Amino acid sequence: MLIFPLKQDTSRKIIHIDMDAFFAAIEERDQPHLVGKPVVIGADPRLTGGRGVVSTCNYVARTFGIHSAMSSKEAYERCPQAIFISGHYEKYRQVGLQAREIFKRYTDLVEPMSIDEAYLDVTENKFGIKSAIKIAKLIQHDIWRELQLTCSAGVSYNKFLAKLASDFEKPKGLTLILPEEAQAFLADLPIEKFHGVGKKSVQRLHDLGVFTGKDLLDLPEMTLIDQFGRFGYDLYRKARGISHSPVKPNRVRKSIGSERTYAKLLYNEEDIQAEINKNARRVANLLIKNGKLAKTIVLKIRYADFSTLTRRHSLEQARQDVESIQQHAWQIFTEIEENNSGIRLLGVTATGLSDQGQDILLDLEN
DSSP: OOOOOOOOOOOOOEEEEEETTHHHHHHHHHOGGGTTSOEEEEOOHHHHTTOOBEEEEOHHHHTTTOOTTSBHHHHHHHOTTOEEEOOOHHHHHHHHHHHHHHHHTTOSOEEEEETTEEEEEOSSOTTOOOOHHHHHHHHHHHHHHHHSOOEEEEEESSHHHHHHHHHHSOSSOEEEOOHHHHHHHHHTSBGGGSTTOOHHHHHHHHHTTOOBHHHHHHSOHHHHHHHHTHHHHHHHHHTTTOOOOOOOTTOOOOEEEEEEEEEEEEOOHHHHHHHHHHHHHHHHHHHHHHTEEEEEEEEEEEETTOOEEEEEEEEEEEEOOHHHHHHHHHHHHHHSOOOOSOEEEEEEEEESOEEOOTTSOOOTTO
C-alpha cells in the first residue's frame, strides 16, 4: 500500500444531526401520557410468546440497560414496567422526511445516514450564514417548533468529528470541535467511542495497548496497517483528526448486513443458529431504522479452511421483521451441503431494498 503524506483540510463546515430517541420521541409527542415512563419500540414479549426485538427505546428505558437490537424478552426482564409499542414505522418515516426537508432549507448537500440522522455540508449554504453553529441552532429550533421533537448536533470540519460531536452530549446537545481542539478531544476519547471502530476491533486495539485516542496516536502507521489493512490507514489519520470523506447527497444504500468472525470455530448446530439469529436481528433493526424493506436475504459462511460461500433466498413479499429474516437465513443454511470443518465467519445481508410504504403489509408484531 502506498503511503501518502498527511494532509489536513479544515476548510469545510460539517454538521451531523441525530434525532433524539426518534421513534420513542414521536410516540411520546403523540401520546403525552407516555412522557417520563420507560417506552420500548418493539413487540411486547407477553403477547408473542417471548418473540420480538427492540427497535429503539427512550432515555428512561435506557437507564435500565435496554438498547436497540436487544430481544424484547430481555428488555421486559430488565424493566417489567416498560411500555411496549410495536411501532408505527410509516409515521416515523414521514416525520423523518419532514426533518430532512428542514435540513434542505439550509443546504442541498445533505447525506442521510438513516431515517433519523444526516450529515450536512454548510460551507456554502442557502442563507450565506458563516457560522455553522448558528445553522445548527436554527435547525434545532425549526425541528422543535415544527415537529415538537429534539435533536443533537455536532459541528466540525469533517464528518468523522461531527459525528463524534453529536454523540458527545445527548439529548438536545450541540457540540463544536474546532481544528485546534480536535487533537485534545480525540486524545481523551475511549477507543470504543471512535465512530467506525466495532467490538472486534476494540478488542484487537486493547490487545495492542490502545484504550484512548492518545494511545492510538502513539502507534506507528505501518503497525496499524499491518494489523488492520486499509482500516489501519484510516485509523492513523482519524487519530489526528484527518478525514476527507465528502458529504454525498445522492448516497443510495443497496444492502444492509451484519457479520461476525469467531475466534473459536462453530460446530454445534444450536450455536450456529443462535449466531445467525443475532446477525438477522441486527439486520432487521437496521432495516427498520433506515425505513427499508428487503426482497432478498443472503447468508455468508466462511469455513476453517477460509473457503467462503454465499447463498440467497428471494422473499415473496418485501419484509423487515426479524422473524422472516431469521427464518430465511436459517433455511438457507439447512439447504447447504454439510461441512464439518467448522465455521469461522457468519454473515446475514438484506438486499433488494425499497422504501417502506403504506401499501406494504408489515408483520409489526414480530
